[in-house]
């Protein structure tokens with residue numbers, strides 16, 4: 004492991020944009036001493052002071068008690084998909100495979116939704132994969148695997164929920180610290196999370212020919 008002095012020297016050599024990027028995206032993983040170095044660099048170079056506010060918010064992680072309170076709050080929000088409160092919200096995983104000849108699109112979506120919206124969406128993913136998943140070499144292997152995995156996942160819903168909610172809280176720590184966790188804020192952040200957070204794996208099988 005590098006000594007603090009070595010790291011300080013490294014940071015001095017970084018460009019402004021690299022320092023800004025670390026402050027925006029990577030501060031959560033840094034040790035306390037290195038956070039100090041990062042903040043010094045931001046100050047010495049006269050970069051935007053809001054970066055320091057952001058780093059402080061991101062690295063001031065929620066306590067277990069705050070997390071538990073937040074989880075109860077999230078469960079009891081209106082559903083960001085249907086806008087209603089028909090059941091508790093939960094984190095759910097949807098897997099969809101679409102393939103055409105040499106092209107295979109494998110999409111995993113993590114969403115926070117009510118039970119009913121989740122059921123509809125799951126059914127849709129199932130149908131799409133069942134009809135459109137098979138039509139490439141990779142799809143032939145991946146489609147039955149995905150359908151079986153989705154079936155098994157039914158028994159692990161609580162585990163999946165806990166993982167997705169924990170990821171959501173972890174990713175948004177800085178936003179919670181800066182903007183609070185009132186219902187409106189939370190609702191907007193979950194809507195945003197549901198729209199953008201998508202793991203997509205496309206593979207052109209041509210590469211393997």
Ligand SMILES: [Zn+2]
Pocket residue numbers: 082083084085086087116117118119120121
């Ligand atoms: Zn809903």
